[in-house]
Amino acid sequence: MAAENLKWWQKSIVYQIYPKSFQDTTGSGTGDLRGVIQHLDYLKNLGAGAIWLTPVYPSPMIDNGYDVADYTAIDPAYGTMADFENLIAEADKRGIKIVMDLVYNHSSDKHKWFLESKSNRTNAKADWYIWRDAKPDGSPPTNWRGIFGGSAWTWCAERQQYYLHSFAVEQPDLNWENPEVRQALYDAANFWLDKGVGGFRIDAIVYIKKPAEFIDGKPDSDGLASVHDVYANTSGILNFLYEFKEKVFAGRDIFTVAEANAVKPEELKYWVGENGAFDMLFEFSHVNIMFAKGEAWHYPYDWKLTELKKVLTDSQKATADNGWYPIYFENHDKPRSVNNFFPKGTDTIKAAKVLAAVLLTLRGTPFIYEGQELGCTNVEWDSIEDYDDIGSHGQYRLMLQEGLTAAQAMKCIHRFSRDNARTPMQWNAEKNAGFSTGKTWLPVNENYKTVNAAAEDKDSDSVLNWYKKLIDLRAANKELISGDYQLLLPESEEIFAFSRSLDGKTFITAVNFSNQKVNLPKDFIDKKIIIDSESNFDKNFLKPLEARIYQ
Ligand code: GLC
Secondary structure, eight states: OOGGGSOGGGSOOEEEEOGGGTOOSSSSSSOOHHHHHHTHHHHHHHTOSEEEEOOOSOOOOTTTTSSOSOTTSOOTTTOOHHHHHHHHHHHHHTTOEEEEEEOOSBOOTTSHHHHHHHHOSSSTTTTSBOEEOOOTTSOOSSOEEOTTSSBSEEEETTTTEEEEOSSOTTOOBBOTTSHHHHHHHHHHHHHHHHTTOOEEEETTGGGSSOOSSOOOOOOOTTSOEEHHHHHTTOTTHHHHHHHHIIIIITTOSOEEEEEOTTOOGGGHHHHSSTTSSSSEEEOOTTTTGGGTTOOOTTSOOOOOHHHHHHHHHHHHHHTSSSOOOEEOSOOTTSOOHHHHSSOTTOOHHHHHHHHHHHHTTSSSEEEEETTGGGTOOOOOOSSGGGOOOHHHHHHHHHHHHTTOOHHHHHHHHHHHOGGGGTSOOOOOSSGGGGSOSSOOSSOOOGGGGTSSHHHHHHOTTSHHHHHHHHHHHHHHOTHHHHOEEEEESTTOSSEEEEEEEETTEEEEEEEEOSSSOEEOOHHHHTSOEEEESSSSOOTTEEOTTOEEEEO
């Protein structure tokens, strides 16, 4: 596909902001919308064409905004609707679109819809959520387990019934079978489109369709069966999604990207592309590579580079002719990528550059998560009590139930907690990394004195400047945007190399994932090196964790 025929979002870089941790302008210790406005020039300078804002709607913050109490308002902790409108206008001046997060599988249990629904069995919204009677012995209707652990059913004394929640107790699932619910959700999305947003990231969408019959799933060791295994991407879901598209997205110059981790390659054409429900969807196979062998999530296995190359190559191929993918290594649910893809003890600055070279030269729309462009790393706090992430608390309980010691469980929390990515953004070496003058809602990562935007801006060899170099290179060369992808050196367990070609012009990315020096084959040695992460490089080999682009 010629680059000229691509849509704006296929040529853009998307920057994901977790507003709670981005910039606090009031001293409250949590970030806000004015804080986002304050850094728009930083984002423009980086080359971002869109910002995905994770939820800023009113919320009790049980799951940091993914428990929405009002779909068409701004949480006062983040500011006002006027601040939001100002953000759109200021971003627009800089050529940046604002993308909202739609959390439509569930609402907060404090949403007025749920408060009404739970009040009795006959109110106007009685059927807006998923209610079932208890079994004769009083136990939940099925053995389903929510994604954060524990039964997916919670008893409601007022209605004398259970309600279903795929995630936390405080996140009741909406009943998509009810047309009034669907219309209310479409109306809310249209509300934001009327404000001028540039698109949507659509949360946890694979869970909206429930099975026709509610029956027990195959139990795991805790006697429960994950809702993910029971009903992710249940047949019939596409009817909802096509209606959603028709009523909201169709004919608009926006993009949609769905969080959809159970869509099989053969189903992809229904989900993305010309006739698909969305423009893009987030795949999980590469970020979950350490669980690919089916081990319990807390026993990651030692994956090989060829496995990572395979899943990334498969996803490049899946969208080669139809559809488009986001490219990402981080988001607010994942550990920092330098810790997720490299062993302990790795030089994280070099590792960050390796991942950046891949991220910014694959085919698709690159998504950068705040702080990734600085090479931010995981944190390790002593006790589970230090963690805010509701998912970490659930997983910790599950691990203890399975017989792990507290120390073993904490090791897994350190490795995988979502708080790793949620610590405050590191702007400079001043108090609280320049994020806030108050007491920050999560501690700042201790490495902020050196890993921060101000210091990295001045250092030509920093991760931040390496990102900028790659983003500029991508923007200037259409081969890197729409060129065909081909995997090179497929057998190598050290080097990830691939080419991007268009109309006879080719770029080649070669990065060394290993901690050893690796000699290059002859046909690489003859090629022209255009950028390299090492200032002192040798064309015959790649040093440990060296990243190079040829033309
Ligand atoms: C998605 C979000 C995650 C949230 C969950 C429930 O996976 O990315 O942060 O906890 O949905 O809304």
